[in-house]
Amino acid sequence: MYGQVAAVRNLSLTVERGEFLTILGPSGSGKTTTLMLLAGFEAPNTGDIVIGGKSVAAVPSYRRDQGIVFQSYALFPHLSVRGNLEFPLEMRGVKQKDRSARVERILNRVHLGDFGDRMPSQLSGGQQQRVALARALIADPPILLLDEPLGALDRNLREQMQGEIKTLHREFGITTVCVTHDQEEALTLSDRIVVMRAGQIEQTDTPESLYDRPATRFVANFLGEANFLDDIGLAVGADVPQSSETIAMVRPERIRIWAPDAAGRGFADDRQEVSGTVEEMIYAGPLRKYQVRVGHAQLIVREHVAAGQQVFRKGDEVRLDWLRTDIRFVTA
Template sequence: MAGKSVSEVPSYRRDQGIVFQSYALFPHLTVRRNLEFPLEMRGVKAADRAKRVSRMLERVRLGEFGGRMPSQLSGGQQQRVAVARALIADPPILLLDEPLGALDRNLREQMQIEIKELHREFGKTTICVTHDQEEALTLSDRIVVMRAGQIEQIDTPEALYDRPKTRFVANFLGEANILENTEFKVE
């Protein structure tokens, strides 16, 4: 990160926001306390924590839910709390690990829009791991297609779709127009 390897740095020491597929919210803490936790760990004073948490809850449209427990929220609300918690400490990078996988189709589509809006608003470098091609095409400015741990292609969604460099990339994106014989004769 920022030109430095973090492979030897323990994950809790890396300055990053992470959202897991399971959301990993603290079930014994209220929504407000879930958002306060990363700030408290960074030594942010209580008054500043309270202001930042209130602003973030309003931003993710959960202003009235600060006193609730995660189990009292819908899947989409839990997902918004997880994203808010990842963003609240203002990390330089946001990592999303299959963040929408547990949601039904309609909610997943709504949350894709919400994540795009948050990305634009906060301007954070965001890496989203997904196996859902539609989600990758919707959320991304650039996509890295990987196969067996190796990069097949890095490009914009449009370039990947229009000009896949390998058969794997073409098949990965679905509905591929693969021409088996590319030798043509003009008569």
């Protein structure tokens, strides 16, 4: 509780040993508070937190023996890279000889073998992130907590570090809980994703299942882009029955876009087709994104750029179609 506000409510979550679990949600959804509860920086008003079969709800953070990586890295500026890595071992009473050996091993593992004597201010953002990860992993913690770990990096470096984190997780096998608002990061790294909204869990599943079969309109919109067909006036047919409490949805990359007179397009019973007018075409390197007006609704279409592909411009009349089996039903 923050005053009279419950930041997290009725939260029940199990993380499997060795799993990479990501808590995803917008600002104010409760994801960071959940991580702070796991880290011991916040205490629950009710309920319990159990790690490895032991209750830790009343255990302070410095006694939980967890590895934590913050968005700001939180490296000690007055210590060298080697000093930053030795610190958690020294606090655990590891002898100097053993500390030195472990530091050298982890430095080489994160490709910083020649950087041990540098100060944090002499490192790039990516190098500082590697030091922060190495410091969190060096004491073999039972659980690793990542708080927006890549938020301070530029896009290319962020993608590179996603691969590095995934490799380190697979190699060390440490149970990992990550908090982020970056959907791509969550999809790339996770074994499972928890989507939070207003302090509660909206849906938990594998990245593939969450994206392909979201349970609610919120999840469909937050994890990628979604076209909701309720405003088009179609008699929607799909592979699952529709109820009065659900809305039909199709992902932008599942929609094909054609010129009205395109040769060989044809029409099949397993597809649905509508007419529309292009309102915007956005070029994004490997992808083109179209915004198409269909009646009172706007549909988004994403297609991979290919040689010889017809490009549509604002004002062009087009036909759109999609497989009936690509339609999903979500609750409002």
